[in-house]
Amino acid sequence: MRKPLMIARQGRKPTGLLGQVVARIMAKETAPENDIAVELLALEPRDRVLEIGCGHGHTLxxxxxxxxQGVLSGVDFSWVMHRYAMRRHRALVRAGRLEFRFGASDQLPYEAGTFDKAFCVHTIYFWTAPLDHLREARRVLKPGGRLVLGFRPAEDESFRATFPDQVYCIRPRAEVVELVRGAGFEILDVREPGQDSRRVVFIVAQAAGRPGASSTPGRHGPGR
Structure with a gap:
């Protein structure tokens, strides 16, 4: 059954009380994929890590x-999720282990070469200009830094039939791979772990060459 536009929009950017409910449901549904993304990051004790579209912050x-021994950062453009993450994980925030920022993933509020690792799961559907967001991920990663991108592809027909294309731009696997390459990454691995009826692709990539463009921190913006 196709989801109502109102629910799909809440999935993109949770707002108000309904947004809190939808976000918590989605967090439970997507927890297995988030766990896989963390595993694929191959984290080291001192890594600086960024989650793009961090939502509730549980994965961080x-x-x-x-x-x-590292510092983990999350950015999200939903005030509802930003406030929730800050409140839910306040002990780790106070200890300096986690930080959460409100901002847009096509204008990340970090300097170039800040992070060793970055990941993003189930967020690319909401990027109308995905290269802008992926280039920002490349900019804030150190040379050789790792990106893990998780998403359900257009080849998953049940997913395409469920989510309205007015909100979700669901791209084929090969197209997303080429977008990641075009943003300045080398592809290390592309895999689809078996997950029953949920077809999920994970791209593991490495930032190539030197960090891109300016080291000026990105501006906060309205879109993700």
């Missing part, structure tokens, strides 16, 4: 146990 908190 799990990653903090692995990168136990």
């Amino acid at each position: 908190a799990k990653a903090a146990a692995l990168a136990h």
Whole structure:
């Protein structure tokens, strides 16, 4: 059954009380994929890690146990999710282990070459200009830094039939691979772990060459 536009829009950017409910449901549904993304990051104790579209922040908190001497950052453009993550993980925030920023992933509020690792799961559907977002991920990663991108591809017909294309831009696997390459990454691995009826692709990539463009921090913006 196709999801109502109102629910799909809440999936993109949770707002108000309904947004909190939708976000918590989605967090439970997507927890297995988030766990796979963290595994594919191959975290080291001192890594600086960025989650793009961090939402509730639970995945970053799990990653903090692995990168136990590092600093983990999350950015999201939903005030509802930003406030929730800050409140839910306040002990780790106070300890300086986690930080959450409100901002847009096509204008990340970090300097170039800040992070060793970055990941993003189930967010690319909402990027109307995906190269802008992927180039920003490349910019804030150190040379050789790792990106893990998780998404359900257009080849998953049940997924395409469920989510309205007015909100979700669901791209084929090969197209996303080429977008990642075009943003300045080398592809290390592309895999689809078996997950029953949920077809999920994970791209593992490495930032090539020197960090891109300016080292000026990105501006906060309205879109993700």
